[in-house]
Amino acid sequence: AMFDTLSASLSSAFKSLNADAKLTAENMKGPLRDVRRALLEADVSLPVVRRFIKKVEERALGLEVLEGVTPQVQFVKIVSDELVQLMGAEGSKDLNPGQPQVILMAGLQGVGKTTACGKLAAFLKKRRKSVLMVATDVYRPAAIDQLVKLGSKVDVPVFELGTAVSPVEIARQGVAKAKAEGIDVVIVDTAGRLQVDENLMAELQNIKAAVHPTDTLLVVDAMTGQEAASLVKTFNDQVDLSGAILTKMDGDSRGGAALSVREVSGKPIKFVGTGEKMDALEPFYPERMAQRILGMGDMLTLYEKAQEAIKEDEVAAFQKRLEADAFDFNDFLDQFKRMNNMGGLQMLKLMPGFSGVSEKQLYEVEKKLKRYEGMITSMTEEERANPQLLISSPSRRRRVAEGSGRSEQDVAELMGAFTQMKAQTSQMSKIMKLGQGGADAE
Ligand code: GDP
Numbered sequence: 001a002m003f004d005t006l007s008a009s010l011s012s013a014f015k016s017l018n019a020d021a022k023l024t025a026e027n028m029k030g031p032l033r034d035v036r037r038a039l040l041e042a043d044v045s046l047p048v049v050r051r052f053i054k055k056v057e058e059r060a061l062g063l064e065v066l067e068g069v070t071p072q073v074q075f076v077k078i079v080s081d082e083l084v085q086l087m088g089a090e091g092s093k094d095l096n097p098g099q100p101q102v103i104l105m106a107g108l109q110g111v112g113k114t115t116a117c118g119k120l121a122a123f124l125k126k127r128r129k130s131v132l133m134v135a136t137d138v139y140r141p142a143a144i145d146q147l148v149k150l151g152s153k154v155d156v157p158v159f160e161l162g163t164a165v166s167p168v169e170i171a172r173q174g175v176a177k178a179k180a181e182g183i184d185v186v187i188v189d190t191a192g193r194l195q196v197d198e199n200l201m202a203e204l205q206n207i208k209a210a211v212h213p214t215d216t217l218l219v220v221d222a223m224t225g226q227e228a229a230s231l232v233k234t235f236n237d238q239v240d241l242s243g244a245i246l247t248k249m250d251g252d253s254r255g256g257a258a259l260s261v262r263e264v265s266g267k268p269i270k271f272v273g274t275g276e277k278m279d280a281l282e283p284f285y286p287e288r289m290a291q292r293i294l295g296m297g298d299m300l301t302l303y304e305k306a307q308e309a310i311k312e313d314e315v316a317a318f319q320k321r322l323e324a325d326a327f328d329f330n331d332f333l334d335q336f337k338r339m340n341n342m343g344g345l346q347m348l349k350l351m352p353g354f355s356g357v358s359e360k361q362l363y364e365v366e367k368k369l370k371r372y373e374g375m376i377t378s379m380t381e382e383e384r385a386n387p388q389l390l391i392s393s394p395s396r397r398r399r400v401a402e403g404s405g406r407s408e409q410d411v412a413e414l415m416g417a418f419t420q421m422k423a424q425t426s427q428m429s430k431i432m433k434l435g436q437g438g439a440d441a442e
Contacts, residue, residue, distance in 0.1 A: 043225030043256030134174030
């Protein structure tokens with residue numbers, strides 16, 4: 001799946017860093033070489049890799065010895081920060097505003113351009129925008145049919161004039177119609193091409209001049225690695241893009257395209273496609289991507305936020321409870337409340353196993369937590385402090401279910417979640433300890 005190979009090789013690079021007190025040119029040599037190899041294997045282009053490694057090395061060498069933070073943690077943090085920089089640091093790359101917004105979609109054949117039009121339409125519709133798609137690929141009637149089909153799938157109208165009118169004219173009329181009808185967003189699909197082709201490039205320029213798109217996006221296939229990045233550069237040189245959509249991320253275990261597009265072309269990735277279904281499109285968030293790549297990065301951010309939000313003595317007390325295996329339902333509730341203080345459920349995304357959750361899933365989790373809270377409130381003090389009582393007694397679970405107006409299955413689910421949280425928290429506690437100077441804690 002996404003980034004799997006890269007994640008695995010980076011994680012082994014980090015392990016090769018031994019537990020010296022400080023990062024030095026000498027002890028970083030091996031790990032840096034491993035990171036370099038990992039990126040090259042991910043199909044990131046050599047100049048990009050070189051710059052990346054140089055930055056990591058410079059930052060690592062100039063680093064203050066942070067009280068109690070191990071070199072491993074610092075090194076991973078630097079690599080993580082630099083990955084975010086590489087992919088574009090300013091966070092989510094929104095579409096440009098406009099009334100209407102006009103999004104011109106370009107791309108080579110087979111990369112998933114038409115699919116991306118449909119997905120983008122569905123994405124915008126979900127955000128309560130009215131959308132019109134415009135079919136201008138007059139060279140392939142099948143392409144028009146495909147867009148019309150996708151349109152009816154996502155319930156978005158498609159403007160088309162068959163194959164007898166010029167693409168520029170179709171685009172012009174489509175946008176005019178959207179303006180007249182007060183439609184928020186027009187997505188203009190253009191002809192796919194087998195390779196970079198001067199005539200079709202000129203056509204894109206002409207459509208652009210006719211309808212002044214607010215965004216011109218090139219759709220590229222993640223599976224093509226650094227080739228995708230140089231395509232974005234080539235198109236950008238000729239038609240001035242505002243960004244790219246990277247498709248087929250679900251099948252890309254290497255990540256070279258995601259890592260290279262911004263650096264090679266100077267243009268951001270705005271969205272990623274993660275499957276064939278119409279809901280498989282996400283805005284591109286460099287930080288989240290870096291987290292996915294590193295896996296461990298999740299834990300690092302959690303560690304940082306936790307340090308901000310939890311006072312040292314609380315941490316120590318909490319760790320004692322964990323070590324004594326005394327984690328109970330009160331702690332469970334406490335943890336959730338604390339998570340709220342740290343930025344709410346968004347924090348969940350940083351927990352191991354949660355990094356891939358979507359907004360919709362987060363909403364589901366939120367509802368779930370409300371249920372949990374209700375059930376925990378229905379427990380006796382004794383039960384809250386001693387979860388084993390509930391785990392071993394069906395009649396107690398039944399009582400909690402009745403008391404909170406939930407089913408026994410809900411209570412069983414809570415038991416499962418509790419056990420999981422306990423395990424995760426214990427893991428987090430170990431990481432925090434690592435941060436507090438236990439170089440041998442690994
Ligand atoms: P176009 O020629 O660029 O318009 O490409 P299409 O939109 O027709 O897509 C080509 C193929 O790629 C189709 O089989 C799509 O279902 C598939 N596809 C598009 N986007 C994705 C994606 O994000 N993930 C996966 N796995 N397949 C995709």
